[in-house]
Amino acid sequence: MKPEQEHAFNEFVTARGAALRRTAYLLCGDWHDAEDLVQTALTKAYAKWHKLRNPDAMHGFVRQVLVRSFVDSVRKRSSRETPSGTLPDTLRGASEDPDTRVVLLAALARVSPAYRAVLVMRFWEDQSIEQTAALLNKNSGAVRSATSRGLDQLRSILGDQVLDLVRG
DSSP states (O other): OOHHHHHHHHHHHHHHHHHHHHHHHHHHSOHHHHHHHHHHHHHHHHHHGGGOOOGGGHHHHHHHHHHHHHHHHHHHSOTTOOOOOOOOSOOTTOOSOHHHHHHHHHHHHHSOHHHHHHHIIIIISOOOHHHHHHHHTOOHHHHHHHHHHHHHHHHHHHTTHHHHHHHO
C-alpha cells in the first residue's frame, strides 16, 4: 500500500473506529466480540484499501465488511454457543433514558442475528432500505420483510414492556 493510502486508512480508523465498535456491539451484543468483529472487518478492509477510488465510499465499504463479517460469523457459530444477555455497566452517549436503552439492547440481543443486522442498519445506522439491501447483499423486498419480522420479534420479546417504554 502506498504511504498516502496507509495514512488515509489510519485516519479513517482513528475517526470512525468508535462508531464501528458501537455498531459491532449492537450486532453481536458483547464488547469483546465487537472488538474482534471490528478487527476482522478492518483487516479485510485493509487488504482491499488500495482498490478504493472514492474516499467518500470508505465508511460504507468498511461498514459493509463489518456487517457481512458478522453474518458470516453467525453462520459459522457452533450450535452450543448462545448470545449473552449481559450488558456493560455503563453506556456511553445514551441520549435517551438509560433504563429504556438497557431494556431495548437486551431485547435486541435476543432477536435472531439476521433480523438484528437489518434492524441495526435501518434504525441505528439510519440506512435506507436500498442501502441496507446493498450492505447485506439482499434485495429491497427481503430487507422490508426482515425489518417487519425483526420488529415483530422485538415486540414479542418486549411484550408488555413496549407499553411501559412508550408511556415513559
